[in-house]
Amino acid sequence: MTAESEEEKTLSDRASTRLTHAIITGELAQGQKLSEAELATRFGISRGPLREAIRRLEGMRLVKRIPHAGARVVTLNKTMMAELYRVREALEGMACRLAAEQMSTTEQARLFELLDEHESQIEAAEGREYLQNEGDFDFHYHIALGSRNQMLIDLLAGEMYQLLRMCRYKTGTMHKRPQLALNQHRQITEAIANRDGDLAELLMRRHISGAWKTISQDMDDYS
Amino acid sequence: MTAESEEEKTLSDRASTRLTHAIITGELAQGQKLSEAELATRFGISRGPLREAIRRLEGMRLVKRIPHAGARVVTLNKTMMAELYRVREALEGMACRLAAEQMSTTEQARLFELLDEHESQIEAAEGREYLQNEGDFDFHYHIALGSRNQMLIDLLAGEMYQLLRMCRYKTGTMHKRPQLALNQHRQITEAIANRDGDLAELLMRRHISGAWKTISQDMDDYS
DNA sequence: TGCCCATCGATTGTCGACAATATGGAGAAA
DNA sequence: TTTCTCCATATTGTCGACAATCGATGGGCA
Numbered sequence: 001m002t003a004e005s006e007e008e009k010t011l012s013d014r015a016s017t018r019l020t021h022a023i024i025t026g027e028l029a030q031g032q033k034l035s036e037a038e039l040a041t042r043f044g045i046s047r048g049p050l051r052e053a054i055r056r057l058e059g060m061r062l063v064k065r066i067p068h069a070g071a072r073v074v075t076l077n078k079t080m081m082a083e084l085y086r087v088r089e090a091l092e093g094m095a096c097r098l099a100a101e102q103m104s105t106t107e108q109a110r111l112f113e114l115l116d117e118h119e120s121q122i123e124a125a126e127g128r129e130y131l132q133n134e135g136d137f138d139f140h141y142h143i144a145l146g147s148r149n150q151m152l153i154d155l156l157a158g159e160m161y162q163l164l165r166m167c168r169y170k171t172g173t174m175h176k177r178p179q180l181a182l183n184q185h186r187q188i189t190e191a192i193a194n195r196d197g198d199l200a201e202l203l204m205r206r207h208i209s210g211a212w213k214t215i216s217q218d219m220d221d222y223s
Numbered sequence: 224m225t226a227e228s229e230e231e232k233t234l235s236d237r238a239s240t241r242l243t244h245a246i247i248t249g250e251l252a253q254g255q256k257l258s259e260a261e262l263a264t265r266f267g268i269s270r271g272p273l274r275e276a277i278r279r280l281e282g283m284r285l286v287k288r289i290p291h292a293g294a295r296v297v298t299l300n301k302t303m304m305a306e307l308y309r310v311r312e313a314l315e316g317m318a319c320r321l322a323a324e325q326m327s328t329t330e331q332a333r334l335f336e337l338l339d340e341h342e343s344q345i346e347a348a349e350g351r352e353y354l355q356n357e358g359d360f361d362f363h364y365h366i367a368l369g370s371r372n373q374m375l376i377d378l379l380a381g382e383m384y385q386l387l388r389m390c391r392y393k394t395g396t397m398h399k400r401p402q403l404a405l406n407q408h409r410q411i412t413e414a415i416a417n418r419d420g421d422l423a424e425l426l427m428r429r430h431i432s433g434a435w436k437t438i439s440q441d442m443d444d445y446s
Numbered sequence: 447t448g449c450c451c452a453t454c455g456a457t458t459g460t461c462g463a464c465a466a467t468a469t470g471g472a473g474a475a476a
Numbered sequence: 477t478t479t480c481t482c483c484a485t486a487t488t489g490t491c492g493a494c495a496a497t498c499g500a501t502g503g504g505c506a
Contacts (some may be wrong), residue, residue: 009291012278048490061374068496083373094313
């Protein structure tokens with residue numbers, strides 16, 4: 001998923017990825033309490049490793065823990081999603097700038113390939129929105145990688161994107177206008193190919209803040 | 224320290240703050256291995272809570288853990304510090320923009336007070352550079368608070384600033400020209416007071432990237 | 447009837463012991 | 477002498493049991 005698939009060695013690590021997956025997919029609902037005993041038996045492990053896994057998810061902001069009262073899956077209300085999108089705007093903006101400066105030409109070529117794949121998916125798959133979403137993540141993930149900034153990559157891939165997946169699952173919202181997103185992706189890629197860091201950052205920030213505006217409005221409409 | 228002084232309740236929490244402090248002050252040297260048994264006896268607790276504390280520090284990027292091989296204090300080489308300053312530039316730039324938009328007037332007044340205190344400290348205390356450093360952190364911390372974005376605040380106060388303190392301890396470097404930093408702080412505060420988010424972000428980003436250039440050169444000179 | 451307090455149950459926090467794995471050194475072969 | 481292998485040892489990972497704390501339920505009192 002996040003390309004760290006090198007066989008988890010310790011029970012605690014396995015449990016944390018499994019928990020992460022359960023939270024992202026909504027198998028563990030938002031706000032739901034994480035019972036240590038139940039999860040431990042469900043995973044077939046002891047409470048020790050499970051607790052460590054929960055501590056890790058706490059660091060990823062996927063769960064919120066209260067001493068002596070247990071851990072609950074974080075609930076993504078609108079303000080928190082707004083905060084997330086702001087942080088993401090800052091981080092991905094910077095990632096995009098750095099990627100424009102440092103991406104290799106082969107990486108750039110891969111980006112263009114991604115765009116083409118994404119386009120054909122949009123045409124072909126009516127309704128198969130899941131693919132479009134993963135395509136979107138792929139694009140942003142490759143740009144993060146292109147920044148060559150490991151801390152940035154970890155922050156984005158390890159925390160932000162997980163929370164984003166939760167958002168998408170919760171709101172059930174994909175890009176309403178995938179064509180628009182694709183065009184913006186194209187512009188961004190062009191800027192990167194031209195090594196124009198300023199423009200790349202600007203476009204990425206607009207892309208993200210624009211996406212938030214759309215999602216935000218949708219949420220208002222449904223409430 | 225980071226204003227979360229509300230009496231740690233669990234041994235694990237206490238251990239993690241104590242470990243954090245030990246790492247920041249260099250009591251635990253960079254690259255040093257964290258022996259669970261030794262630390263547990265030193266803190267007078269069992270290995271269980273200690274392991275959870277280490278997992279938490281791992282999430283804060285203060286230690287790096289390798290399965291079956293233990294955890295070591297992270298070593299801040301130059302590339303990692305460069306990465307840190309880039310991320311910080313992005314996050315604090317955004318924080319400054321949001322602060323310009325959302326800070327209350329009383330918070331702004333407090334910022335101006337901080338500037339005055341900082342100035343008098345510079346004049347009075349030759350060599351007492353520690354105060355200047357903490358003053359610097361105070362300034363940036365208040366701006367983070369002003370952003371009203373909890374995720375941003377957590378990222379900055381909970382992770383970035385700890386790593387920054389490690390940097391400063393390691394390089395032993397304070398601002399060589401505190402007057403310059405103070406002037407930049409003034410400009411930033413002015414922009415915030417004028418509710419000029421664009422300018423505030425721009426100035427903050429220059430302030431941070433400029434600081435990195437200075438530190439980076441200093442490191443070259445000494446090597 | 448309504449509120450307060452005590453007690454009980456359930457859950458989290460902590461501990462010590464055991465199992466699994468990596469590190470380092472001694473010894474043998476090339 | 478060097479290098480490879482194997483083993484001993486120390487360290488990490490895991491477990492089950494015990495202690496501490498919280499929340500709820502029910503009884504007593506105003």
